[in-house]
Amino acid sequence: MRLTPIKSIGLTVTAFLATSPALCDKPEDLYFGEAVYYANQGFYFEALERLDAEFAQHHEVDEPNLDSLFPHIADAQFSLGDFELRYRMHHRAGRAISAVLEGAVDEMVRNDAAYRLARIQFQKGQMTDAMHSLERIDGRVPAAIEDDIEFLRANIHLAEGRPAAAIAPLENLQHSKQFAAFAAYNLGIAFLQNG
Amino acid sequence: MSRLDRALLSLLIAGGLVASASAEKLSGEQMRSLDGQVQEIKSDVLGIASELSNLEERLLYPSGTQIAIFVSVPADETFRLDAVQIHINGEPATHHIYSYKELEALQNGGVQRLYSGNVPTGGHELSVTMSGKQKGGTEFTETDTFTFEKGVEPLALGLTLAGPGLGKTGIQIGEW
Numbered sequence: 001m002r003l004t005p006i007k008s009i010g011l012t013v014t015a016f017l018a019t020s021p022a023l024c025d026k027p028e029d030l031y032f033g034e035a036v037y038y039a040n041q042g043f044y045f046e047a048l049e050r051l052d053a054e055f056a057q058h059h060e061v062d063e064p065n066l067d068s069l070f071p072h073i074a075d076a077q078f079s080l081g082d083f084e085l086r087y088r089m090h091h092r093a094g095r096a097i098s099a100v101l102e103g104a105v106d107e108m109v110r111n112d113a114a115y116r117l118a119r120i121q122f123q124k125g126q127m128t129d130a131m132h133s134l135e136r137i138d139g140r141v142p143a144a145i146e147d148d149i150e151f152l153r154a155n156i157h158l159a160e161g162r163p164a165a166a167i168a169p170l171e172n173l174q175h176s177k178q179f180a181a182f183a184a185y186n187l188g189i190a191f192l193q194n195g
Numbered sequence: 196m197s198r199l200d201r202a203l204l205s206l207l208i209a210g211g212l213v214a215s216a217s218a219e220k221l222s223g224e225q226m227r228s229l230d231g232q233v234q235e236i237k238s239d240v241l242g243i244a245s246e247l248s249n250l251e252e253r254l255l256y257p258s259g260t261q262i263a264i265f266v267s268v269p270a271d272e273t274f275r276l277d278a279v280q281i282h283i284n285g286e287p288a289t290h291h292i293y294s295y296k297e298l299e300a301l302q303n304g305g306v307q308r309l310y311s312g313n314v315p316t317g318g319h320e321l322s323v324t325m326s327g328k329q330k331g332g333t334e335f336t337e338t339d340t341f342t343f344e345k346g347v348e349p350l351a352l353g354l355t356l357a358g359p360g361l362g363k364t365g366i367q368i369g370e371w
Contacts, residue, residue: 030351031264033306040300045241051243091234 044087074105163193260313261349274358282322
């Protein structure tokens, strides 16, 4: 049997495991990590099942602040909303993302959450709420969703019958890699509707 | 066409338009209701699946003997993990061949539950073999053996797998 030098230290294994936390950087919460593993592969049902179970367990413990999920509770909550949204459960997703918005989270995470909530509300036809959620975006925004925010803003204006207000955000998207074609078409519609 | 005929025709057209609009409205409401029902069903199914998983875990892996082995890959790793084999006390416990999608999921922060099983309390030996390809294309296979102590509570072991480097082992273990 070969024992590597590192593992040789652990002949009395409890001691080895207990006294060698630096052996590797441990993922903060294995079960959250497991949910991410499934979500990364597009298996949102499995991801939700695991994350739901982890949240249920987290809420049952006597001292949640000692639970391994606690340091990542905002990320996990956000991921829960994200997975629910991707699994087309936007009713539940809205609640989870709202919880992130109310929590003390990083500015970028909060802005990302506000955008996703606005998108859900847009899909549900709640245009005023969607615009209100977009107005909550303040400060740094993840680069990946900058264009999405403008596009959604323009779409809300168009859906609400305010083509004039949609023109400015659509003009901003004329050079967007992702939205240039859609934006050009919608800009034409906006000009037509605006007379 | 007489005036009466024209009036009747106009009424029919107007009636048709109103009926069509109300049918669209009804259809929209029905769709929203259906969407709500689908979401409720999805939520129920998730709850049932979660309960079943918990039940299965409790029945198959009682906490006194439960062991779970998880695998993660550091984010900055560029090696390609092909397969992992686990032996516990010399007996094959599990092996897994990784697809590109699974590897990508691991590299993006995912943690895979590789094995769930039962071992009695006391000392045990865990042997881990991983094979893969380094960035340069060189194939490698690495095996490491660890010992661990199983207590009365469930044991979760985490394996962190990295490409072999100078003077360091690619397989690291920790208890969670």
